Amino acid sequence: MPKFVHPDNFMRRFFALLHHAGMLTYPHHDADGDGTAVIVLSGAKLWAVINPKPGYDCMSRSDVDSLFLSVAEWGSQGMPIDSDKWDIEVIHAVPGDLIIQPPGQLHAVYTPVASVTVGGHFYSYDSMHLTELSRFIDHTHGETLTNEVHYHSKDSIMRLVLALPQITPKRSESHRPLYFDS
Template structure:
């Protein structure tokens, strides 16, 4: 028995991540923060939620989008398996979910998937190989931001992550190039990373469920991205050789 919970008030989806995270944490803890008696395990917290119940039978598969509040009850002994994957079309939901978990991971999830950064890095580097395919503006902006600002998505009480290997460096460079080409973000020299991350955050403002306008990855766009990437790799290699020679 699989239950999906959604907030009745559609305005809730456009609130700040901090407010949404606090509300979702209250629902998951089953406690009403507005109750004057401070009573825990208060079912009134669910009154502003719609609950849709599904019955999964042997052999059924169920695909659930990122960030969905859900309840699971198994009426008899069984064996079930689950997992997760990332999809270019739903990365705006992945980014929003990771932000909520960054704020309230102790309450809203019992999952901390491993090697997320590596998976997103590979998706970022693979982006130019999708010539002719359609992408969503906010979903792509979400991918760029997650690659560039990973420390804003780690779970509560976890130490800041330290990266800097070749895969990280290439993916982060690609994210900045894609932001420049696809979103026309051109920050002043010296502040590229911070200003790019802030500009991407502006694109992600609003209803987290909206993927944004669809656009086709045209051959000209791919050529521009590849040309800028090649310049970066050449400059990076030259800098590395220079540093090695000095050493």
């Protein structure tokens, strides 16, 4: 474990994005298993949230892997969206709107007019199962499914794990489970 905290662990937590009209980010998930929060300050965003349809949401890890890879082909190779496997909902975000998305959420964003957004990335103990899956996909496919890579996120996750004993409630004798012998 490094003795210092790399500045990237703090700087990437907050961001500001200035986009001109017509900017499109193809389907991707945000790197490193972070959750993401975004607020539109000016302009507008069309935020397409992409989820597997029922029946494709409980799959093996290798099937999830293949399903996520099919999304990468939509933008990079101009492949059509497989509407039998995916539900896509579009959020029209205007000034004051807050979008919070969980780790690994597939999404695409179109900017119809010049826009300014601010936001940040975060980790949550409650969504670590999604963080783990998202990081697995990052590790397996590198930059294929994400638009940015942060090399020091592993340090943040290690610090979260090391903090677990400090935040886990201590068990006392009065909280022990009861056992009955028959």
